[in-house]
Amino acid sequence: MIVMPKPNLLCILTSFCVSASLATAEPVKVIFDTDMANDCDDVGALAVLHALADRGEAEILAEVTNRKCPGNASAAACAAINTYYGRGNIPIGTDKDGAKISGGRASSYTPALRDEFPHQAKPDDEMPDALAIYRRTLAAQPDGSVVICSVGALSNLEDLWHSKADEFSPLSGTELVMKKVKLTVIMGGGFPRTANPETNIKLDPPAAVSVVNEWRGPLLWQGYEIGAALITGSELQATPSNNPVRRAFELRMHHGKPALEHGKPSHDQATVLLAVRGPQPELWDVVDKGRVIVDSDGHTEWSRDWPRPHRYVKIKNGPSALQKIIGELMAAPPSKRTR
Template sequence: MEPLYKPGPEPVSFILDTDIGPDCDDAGAVAVLHALQRKGQLKTLGMMHCTSSPWGAGCLDAINSFYGEVAIPVGTLKIRGFLEGEPYAKYNREIAGSYQNRYPDGDAAPDATPLYRKLLADSPDGSVVIAAIGPLINLMHLLLSKADDISPLSGTELVAHKAKHLVVMGGAFPEGKEWNFEMHPEAAAYVCEHWPTSITFTGYEIGAAILTGSRLLSEAPADHPVRRSYASYLGEEQTRPSWDLTAVLYAAQGASDYWDIVRGRIRVDCASGANQWETDPQGPHAYLTKRMAPEALAALLDELMLQMP
C-alpha cells in the first residue's frame, strides 16, 4: 500500500513534541534526532515539551547543548497541573540541574503555542513534519489558537498551510489503549479528528518489541546526558522499549524497509483515550506494522544513540 508520507532528498524540516521525563525513551529519541540531523536527514526547527513538569524544557536544552546545538528553540506547556510531580520527573530534573542549559527551572522557556505558530509561519508552505511522542495537548492548543501578530491565520489554518505530515507515537492498533492517549483523551480525540494533514501512527505494539539502551549504558561516556537519563530511569534494567525512537526514525526516513503500513482512519474516545481503526486504502491516516525484525531495528537505533557530537 502506498505510504501517506515519504521524505524527499532534502533534510526534513522537523519539530519534536515530547513529554520528556516520565520515560527514558524520549531522551533516546532526542539522541536519535541528533544523529539523523548530523547525517543530513533532519533539520530541527524546534522542540516542545508537553507536560507541566518545570524541568522538561531544561532537559531538552541540556541534551541539545551536549550535542552542540545550543540555538534550537525549545517551548513548553504553560499550564500547571498536567503530569506534574515526581512520577513525571524521573530524570529530567537531574539533567536540567546538572548540565548547562537556558531553562534550568523552566520559568524562562517560551510558551509552546506561540512558538509553534512562529516556527510554522516562518516556514515554506507544506514543509514541516511534526513528531508527537507524548500526550497531544500542545497540538490541540495549536489547532485552537487564534489569529495574532504572528500570523493572521488560525491554528488549524496555519497547520494546513505549513505542515506536511504528523507522526504520532500513540494508540494501539488496530484497537486498544495506550498511555499517551489515556493521559489526555480530549486532546488525542481532538487532534486525531481535526488535524488537517495526513497522520502516521507508530503504535504501542511497534516500539514495545524493539529493546534498546544496553549499548548506551555500557559504551557511552559516563557524563553523557542520555546515558544518565536511561540509568536514572532503568535502575538495574539494561533495556527499554523504543516507542518514541521509532517516531523520529519514521519522520526522517519514512517506512523504508523497516515497516509496512495500513491506511485508514483512527477514532479516539474522548473520555478514555481508547482507539479504534477503520481500514480505508484512501484514508488520511496510517499505522505501522512490523516488517524488519525488531532485533535488527534495535541494533540500528542503538547505533544511532551512540553517535557522539
C-alpha cells in the first residue's frame, strides 16, 4: 500500500524543490530602470532585487533612473540602498532631462537617503548618463542574457532603442537590444484597459507609444491593478533603523500615515519578482496572443487584432501568496553587508 505524505509534508517537499531549483539556476542578469523619486515602491523593489541577488537568483548589472528627481538625489538613494546591501559599486546612470509630471511633488525620501546613509554617488546631474550605462552594460554581456526591469517612464528605453553606435558598441540601439536582451518586463498601464492614464505611461506618453510600437523583443507587462492589490511595507518595522529601505517607508505617507505603519501598494516589487523568477504558474496567469496599445493620452489597452510578442499578467488565486513573498524579501537582512 502506498502511503501519501501528509499535506504539510507535501508543502515542505514542494518548497524544498522550488528553492533547490532556484538555487541551482544561473542568476538572472538584470538592469533596473526606475523612477526613484516619488513613490517608495521603487525602494522596496530594489530591496527585493538585492534579496534575490543574495539568494543567487539575480545579478544586478546596473541601475538607471528615468525621472527627474527634484532633490537631484535619485542616484544617491539607489546608491545608499546598494551600499546597505554590500553592493555599493553597481553602476548607476541618470536621465538628465528625465520625465516628470507637471506639478509633481518633491520626493519625500531621496534627500534623506542621500544625507543620512553612506554612499559614493554624486548629484544626479553629475552622474553618468543613463543611455551610456545602458549601452556599456549591454555590450559587455553575453548574447540573449539580459532582462530589463522597467518600473517608471519608458524614456530610457526609447532612447536606447533609437541610439546609434558609440565607443561601447558598433551596434545601433535596435541591434544591441535584439542581440543582448532576452526579456523586458514593464510596470505600466492597466489591463485589459485603463479608465485613466497610469502614472508611468503618463510620465512620457510619446516614449510609451514609441516603445510599444517599435520594440521588437518580448515584452511582459504588469498593469497598475496588480500592485494595487498587493499591500506590503509594514514588514519593514522588524528591520533595523539603519536600513534605508525602512527609512523611505517611514517618510513616504500613504492615506495620511507613514507607509511603514500599514504598508502601501507594491507595484514595482511585483515587477522585480516577475523579472527574476518569471510568471510562476502557481502565482500568475499570463495573457498572450495579442498586443498592448498605448494612445497619445497614455491610455493602455490589450488588443487581439495583431498578435505580437507581448504578454500581460493577472494574479492567480488572490494576492496573499505574493504579498507574503514580497514582504519577506523586502525585510530580509543583507547577506553581503560589511558589519
